[in-house]
Amino acid sequence: MLTFNHSSFMTFTLVGIPGLESQNLWLSLSFSSMFLAILICNGAILFLVATEPTLHTPMYLLLALLMVADLISTLSLLPKLLCLFWFNDRGIAANACFIQMFFIHGASVVRSALLVVMAFDRCMAVCEPLHYNKILSHSLVGRLGLVALAKGVILILPMPLLLQRLTFCHVVIPHSYCDHMAVVKMACDDTRPNRIYGLFVILLVVGLDILLIGLSYGLILQAVVCLNSRDATCKALNTCSAHFFVILVSYVPALFSSLTHRIGHNIPPHVHILLANLYLLLPSMLNPIIYGIKMKEIWGKVAKYLCRGST
Template sequence: MLIFNHSSFLTFTLTGIPGLESQHLWLSLPFSSMFLAILIGNGAILFLVATEPTLHSPMYLFLALLMVADLISALALVPKLLCLFWFNDKDITAKACFTQMFFIHGASVVRSALLVAMAFDRFMAVCEPLHYNTILSHSLVGRLGLVALAKGVILILPMPLLLQRLTFCHVVIPHTYCDHMAVVKMACGHAIPNRIYGLFVILLVVGLDLLLIGFSYGLILQAVVRFNSRDATCKALNTCSAHLFVILVTYVPALFSSLTHRIGHSIPPHAHVLLANLYLLLPSVLNPIIYGIKMKEIRHRVAKCLCRGPA
């Protein structure tokens, strides 16, 4: 059995989607379309928030940070995937593989932390509207953004560092990108510390973040129940609707993909890989659409930009 290590300039081989290699060219069409939608949609939201002073409220600043995390995740994933599909460029060095892993998983952790911050923002908007601007200052938004970034770096950086200590008996990764668990399975032996740490990160990120989001919405629900006005209740629910949709499209595919990776042994390999790609890309595609539809300020700014005539 051949044993590889990183001192010998190890190179991994990404196979793409197992069992669907002959369809890679056709599969590149939806993936390239999603990538284009991510660049245009998230880029447009960022441009609007950056250029329109009326969109410099905490809610839109958090949204802009979420768009940045979505763009980083897509830029780390899709270019290599399209090179694989279009040019059969399967090789990736260990250093590039671990770097891709860090940015993809790190962006996911940052995205989850930002959704917690946005849940707090919605709680303040519904339950403490008079103190909203006082408490949620721009400096606090900046600090929460830095906390989200630090969380992503601190939790994900140990993953590539732990992998560097391993030796590998296989270098052919049946995946489209360097997913942590997919790379761990290439190692000689069971790599138990890596598996335990990966599970720890999932439980801490998804479990704790969902708990905090649920706590925020529990308080919001209590406040809504006490409202005597139907209009006030509808306004409160509308205030939270976009964020709730984003939570659903972010966590449901991620949880399903994680569970199938660990206990869904009867699920075909191509389904595992497709789910892993969709849970990363689908939220980035849908987030600008959801916020564009649900938030009238963004709709008005988009309409203003489209209808603005030449100077």
């Protein structure tokens, strides 16, 4: 059996979406449309937050950080995938594969951490409205953003480093991007450390983050129950609605994809891979739309720029 080391001369081959090769044109159009939508929507919100002083509040600064994480995830995934669809360019150097893996998984961890911070932000807005600006200062938001970034780097960096010690028996990755477990399965060495660490990261990130988000919303519900005014209750719940929908968009597709891998043994491979792509791309595409719909400040700024451009 041929074996391959981890040198920079080694090249993996990405299969893409097996079983749907005849649909590459339509898939490329769909993914290209998603790519444009993500770039335009996320870029527009980032531009508005950066240029409008009235949007320099904790909620919008955290939203901007979330948009950056979404863009990093998208730019790490889609350009190579579109090259595969358009030019049948399936090769990816080992080092480039590990870098793509780091940025895709790292951005996902940062996104999850930011959702926890945003849950804390909403909790303070509902439970401590009089002290909200004092508690959620710009410096604290900056520090929490750095913590989210550090979490992504620290947790994901060992994944490519552990892979570099392996010898690979196969170079054809049955996936559309360098997913950690898809690359691990190509190795012919003992991969238990890689598998154990990957499971540890999933449990730590998803389990702990969901627990912290649930705790924040438990405190929010407790505060809402104590409100005497129906209008105040509706206002408090509306304050959290956009963040709640973003949580659903971020975690439900990922959970569904994970479940199909573990219990959906009869599900075709292309379904697994499409789900793996969608759970990365759907949040990036829908998050700015959800916040754009719920936040009247964003619509007001968009209208102002449109009116300015038409004069």
